[in-house]
Amino acid sequence: MNRTEFQARLADVRGVMFDIDGCLVLSDGPSGHGGNALPGAREAVDLVRSTGRTMAVFTNGSMQTPAQIGESLRSHGLDVRDDEVLTPAVVAAETMQALYQDRPLLVFGGTGVRDDFERRGLNLVDLDRALAGEPTNAAAVVIGWDTAFGKEKIQAAAEAVLAGAEMYCTSDAPSFASKQRLNVGVSGFIAAGLSHVTGRPYRVLGKPSQEAITVLAHRLQVLPSQMLIIGDDLTLECRMARTAGALGALVTTGTHSAADAAITPQDQQPDLIVDSLDDLVELFTLASEDTTARLG
Numbered sequence: 001m002n003r004t005e006f007q008a009r010l011a012d013v014r015g016v017m018f019d020i021d022g023c024l025v026l027s028d029g030p031s032g033h034g035g036n037a038l039p040g041a042r043e044a045v046d047l048v049r050s051t052g053r054t055m056a057v058f059t060n061g062s063m064q065t066p067a068q069i070g071e072s073l074r075s076h077g078l079d080v081r082d083d084e085v086l087t088p089a090v091v092a093a094e095t096m097q098a099l100y101q102d103r104p105l106l107v108f109g110g111t112g113v114r115d116d117f118e119r120r121g122l123n124l125v126d127l128d129r130a131l132a133g134e135p136t137n138a139a140a141v142v143i144g145w146d147t148a149f150g151k152e153k154i155q156a157a158a159e160a161v162l163a164g165a166e167m168y169c170t171s172d173a174p175s176f177a178s179k180q181r182l183n184v185g186v187s188g189f190i191a192a193g194l195s196h197v198t199g200r201p202y203r204v205l206g207k208p209s210q211e212a213i214t215v216l217a218h219r220l221q222v223l224p225s226q227m228l229i230i231g232d233d234l235t236l237e238c239r240m241a242r243t244a245g246a247l248g249a250l251v252t253t254g255t256h257s258a259a260d261a262a263i264t265p266q267d268q269q270p271d272l273i274v275d276s277l278d279d280l281v282e283l284f285t286l287a288s289e290d291t292t293a294r295l296g
């Protein structure tokens with residue numbers, strides 16, 4: 001799709017999802033911790049809001065809660081509300097609630113992972129008792145950003161999975177972009193290990209999963225086809241846009257370049273590649289002028 005076609009399609013977009021790391025901010029750590037807002041990020045967020053579209057920011061990190069991420073983004077001058085922040089942990093809690101209602105869930109991770117489960121009043125297995133060897137009767141095991149996942153947790157999680165619990169993982173991205181160096185992904189590392197130990201597969205709930213698309217569209221209050229999904233990772237945001245039938249844009253301020261996009265498979269091709277969010281702001285502005293001209 002060329003720029004003119006993309007611009008024309010923007011008129012149909014009712015909700016916009018921004019990735020955080022490498023798209024809105026370049027951080028020292030995950031989910032906008034430290035670091036700086038990237039060029040055009042503030043303007044892009046403001047423009048989405050001022051044109052009456054709904055907005056969400058979606059990181060694949062599950063280290064921090066939406067409130068912590070929202071606060072960090074606002075400290076960079078980005079006008080984002082806490083209820084507009086999505087993480088795989090939010091997707092996990094919403095999905096587990098829909099699938100398992102009040103059945104026991106064995107959830108691994110810190111506050112960033114457990115926060116949304118607790119807010120929803122879901123039935124979480126007592127971790128101390130599980131680690132002491134009590135059967136959990138868990139319907140599902142959810143693996144998030146747990147940096148203290150040692151032998152006892154491997155044992156408890158594996159036993160629950162072998163007893164029939166389904167296994168889920170917040171994200172299995174090997175790493176994510178930051179200023180200094182790549183940050184390794186923790187939850188995928190653990191899930192892959194547990195899969196090796198138990199011989200059972202796991203489902204990823206973060207971007208670009210169908211579960212993430214469903215929760216995102218619900219939060220944006222639009223159909224998947226009315227969404228614009230913007231990010232710096234072909235395998236995450238661009239793949240998600242293709243799967244959802246949404247409009248997808250790659251911004252080359254993070255993980256992937258235009259050269260990467262040129263050789264990427266069809267199912268993760270972006271509809272447009274932009275050098276920065278400044279470029280996207282320009283397209284949005286032109287699209288709004290088009291609409292105004294048509295209505296006028």
Ligand SMILES: [Mg+2]
Pocket residue numbers: 019020021022023177231232233254
């Ligand atoms: Mg990113």
